[in-house]
Amino acid sequence: MPHNAVSPSSPATRTGATRSTTFDWLDEQHRLRREAGLVRTLRPRPEPGAGEPAVLDLAGNDYLGLSRHPEVTRAAADAAHRWGAGSTGSRLVSGSTALHTRLEEALAEFCGFEAALVFSSGYAANLAAVTALAPPPELSGARGLLVSDEGNHASLIDGCRLARAGRAVVPHADPEAAGKALAAHPGRGLVVTDSVFSVDGDAAPLAALARQCRRHGAGLLVDDAHGLGVLGDGGRGAVHAAGLAGAPDVVSTVTLSKSLGAQGGVVLGPARVIAHLVSSARTFIFDTGLAPAAAAAALAALEVLRREPGRAARVRAVAGDLHARLTGAGLTAVRPDAAVVSVRAPSPRAAVRWQADCRAAGIEVGCFRPPSVPDGVSRLRLTARADLTDAQVERAAGTVVGTAAAEGFLNSRRAPG
Incomplete structure (x- = not known):
């Protein structure tokens, strides 16, 4: 049978539908990916203890080894029993629990920021922060500018694409280039960067970027997903290590799925920034809130990090x-x-x-x-x-x-x- 034929047992055949040519272009895309060696496939991890040979994992992002820590998994299980399997709705409807509030307060205090806001994923947190903090023309008097490092994570790139602002992509880890981009634009600016870049693991020059931002009256948004739990005093992150935590012109995002071994994302910053996100960030307003089990797991992992x-x-x-x-x-x-x-x-x-x-x-x-x-x-x-x-x-x-x-x-x- 040709690789693009409909199987006799496929849903289309069983329901009497004829094969459509609408998505034939996908076959050519798959062929090109296959020839270039770029086809992606899913490889589910086997269930622990299912008879599969033991494999040492250096692919995941469980940096602190906390995803299976007994305190963390017990907290997740207890929360699921107490609060249910899901959060039941968006954070503004029924999806906020006491666990979410405790986690936000604990993370803000630990990382050195005034306030925090928990999202369902780090991706959603970055989309929220970038799109909500890029000033639209009707508010700023001129079109805002997002200055993005060319090595940034896809979530930051997508946020820049969705925002109603101009975009300037600058060479990797180059504060001077960021400053030149800001100087050439008359509107408000926001420099967007990873703290530690996920491909090569190199760190951004955060202090130098902050100086450029302040020279031109711009804000700095740092995705510290790979810094939290690894860099800074006791793992407080790269932003804290650079002396920028709690600054009125700095916002940070972190993920709960790496060093804290759970799931979800967080935006940290001045209280007025967090209040703005609650009322304007689409990935907060319209997305189901983080499951209570994940919030409890992250909170327990944070306590382990404090202790160790x-x-x-x-x-x-x-x-x-x-x-x-x-x-x-x-x-x-x-x-x-x-x-x-x-x-x-x-x-x-x-x-x-x-x-x-x-x-x-x-x-x-x-x-x-x-x-x-x-x-x-x-x-x-x-x-x-x-x-x-x-x-x-x-x-x-x-x-x-x-x-x-x-x-x-x-x-x-x-x-x-």
Whole structure:
């Protein structure tokens, strides 16, 4: 049967419908992706203890190893029993609980901000912050300008696209370029950046960006998803480490799904910013609120981090150890500023094979290919965790290096990348 034919058992055939040509263009798109080695597939994780061989996970973002911490999972289970499986509605209708309020207060205090607002995901939080804080022409007197780093996460990019403001995409981690973009625009400005970039794991020059913003009367919005729990005093994040937490012209977003091992997103900033989001952010007003179980899990994880601040330093140490082992063996890897260790691959197809080789050897790593990488260079992406032992770090690095050698990446005249 041709790959694009309707199966005899398909719903269309069973209901007597004829095959439509409306989506035939999708077949060509799939062919092009397949030829370029860019087809994505879902690989469900097996149920723990289901007889599958143990795989060491260096692909997920559970930086502090808290997603299975007994206090965290118990808090989630208790909240589900007490509040139900879901939040039942948007935060402004029935989706706010006492847990949400406690989490917002705890995160604001921990990260050093005046107020916080919890969303159903980090993506939703970023869309809200960017679109709601880009001043529209009728309020600002001139069209606002969003200045976005070219390496920003997709959620920030999408927020800039949706906002009613001008956009300037500037070179990666370049405060001078951001300042020039602001100087060339007469309206209000907002500089938008990740604190730690998810592809290479390098940190943004936040202090220098803040100086440029203040020179031109602009605001600074920082996505600190990869900084919370890893950088700053006791894991308080990159914004806190840069001395910008609580500043009246700085807003930060964080995710609850990385260091805190749960799910959801948060915007932190001045109280008037948070009040504005409650009344204007579409992903807050029209989205179902975060499930109580996730809010309780994040709150419990935050308490563990308060009690065990050394977890943040351990993540950084593991990342540095992985980098040293990989580069010492001849691989090209970006020096990590937080938990992400990025290793360059020769091509998209090579990256997929390399990832599969690592998985077969018992190590799960991430694989970043276009269009997920802004520079078009495919990578393996390893994430450090505070709960990895030295022996596990050695095993992981040895597996990545060994599989690279088996594929010929170490001996090839064409260096990875």
